[in-house]
Amino acid sequence: GAVVSQHPSRVICKSGTSVKIECRSLDFQATTMFWYRQFPKQSLMLMATSNEGSKATYEQGVEKDKFLINHASLTLSTLTVTSAHPEDSSFYICSARARGQGFPEAFFGQGTRLTVV
Amino acid sequence: AQKITQTQPGMFVQEKEAVTLDCTYDTSDPSYGLFWYKQPSSGEMIFLIYQGSYDQQNATEGRYSLNFQKARKSANLVISASQLGDSAMYFCAMREQNYGQNFVFGPGTRLSVLP
Numbered sequence: 001g002a003v004v005s006q007h008p009s010r011v012i013c014k015s016g017t018s019v020k021i022e023c024r025s026l027d028f029q030a031t032t033m034f035w036y037r038q039f040p041k042q043s044l045m046l047m048a049t050s051n052e053g054s055k056a057t058y059e060q061g062v063e064k065d066k067f068l069i070n071h072a073s074l075t076l077s078t079l080t081v082t083s084a085h086p087e088d089s090s091f092y093i094c095s096a097r098a099r100g101q102g103f104p105e106a107f108f109g110q111g112t113r114l115t116v117v
Numbered sequence: 118a119q120k121i122t123q124t125q126p127g128m129f130v131q132e133k134e135a136v137t138l139d140c141t142y143d144t145s146d147p148s149y150g151l152f153w154y155k156q157p158s159s160g161e162m163i164f165l166i167y168q169g170s171y172d173q174q175n176a177t178e179g180r181y182s183l184n185f186q187k188a189r190k191s192a193n194l195v196i197s198a199s200q201l202g203d204s205a206m207y208f209c210a211m212r213e214q215n216y217g218q219n220f221v222f223g224p225g226t227r228l229s230v231l232p
Binding site for chain 2: 046091093104105110
């Protein structure tokens with residue numbers, strides 16, 4: 001299957017600082033990338049959908065000014081958690097769908113465990 | 118209303134036995150896809166198997182098979198010959214043609230394989 005690389009895998013930051021998480025499709029072009037948040041022992045909750053070259057579409061209840069998403073190229077999307085607070089501590093995971101046919105599934109990055117202290 | 122229901126929060130199976138993880142879904146879209154993903158403790162989501170709504174035959178991938186019963190709106194995952202490495206969270210997901218590209222995930226089932 002196709003490979004999606006997410007970096008960093010773990011990050012600890014201080015309250016009030018910003019953290020950037022990168023999601024790269026390594027061997028395919030991803031026209032659409034998704035960002036999810038997962039609380040412990042819970043399912044994945046879609047935060048936003050980003051399409052290359054256009055603004056991200058955020059799910060209801062997700063603050064777009066707090067979770068900045070940029071999909072600058074067909075292989076890279078970034079999520080920036082701005083002015084992070086302890087309640088933003090969570091597991092964030094991206095996924096990407098390949099352009100064209102043959103890949104109905106989405107491919108996921110390894111996830112980023114964010115801890116805000 | 119929940120679009121994906123997984124009624125088994127936790128399941129145990131003996132090594133080498135088969136296990137079925139339940140998934141029911143709700144959609145009015147005639148075109149949709151159903152997926153199963155495995156999430157080990159490390160966190161990554163591993164794609165296991167896919168079933169399209171128009172597929173006539175049940176999907177199979179190695180030890181994984183999907184028992185697709187369209188009229189009942191169920192898409193159960195069957196794992197044959199369980200291995201210790203199968204212990205993980207398993208998520209059923211759906212993507213609907215008319216509702217964009219995003220996936221909706223069920224709450225998950227934690228599978229524990231006993232030696």
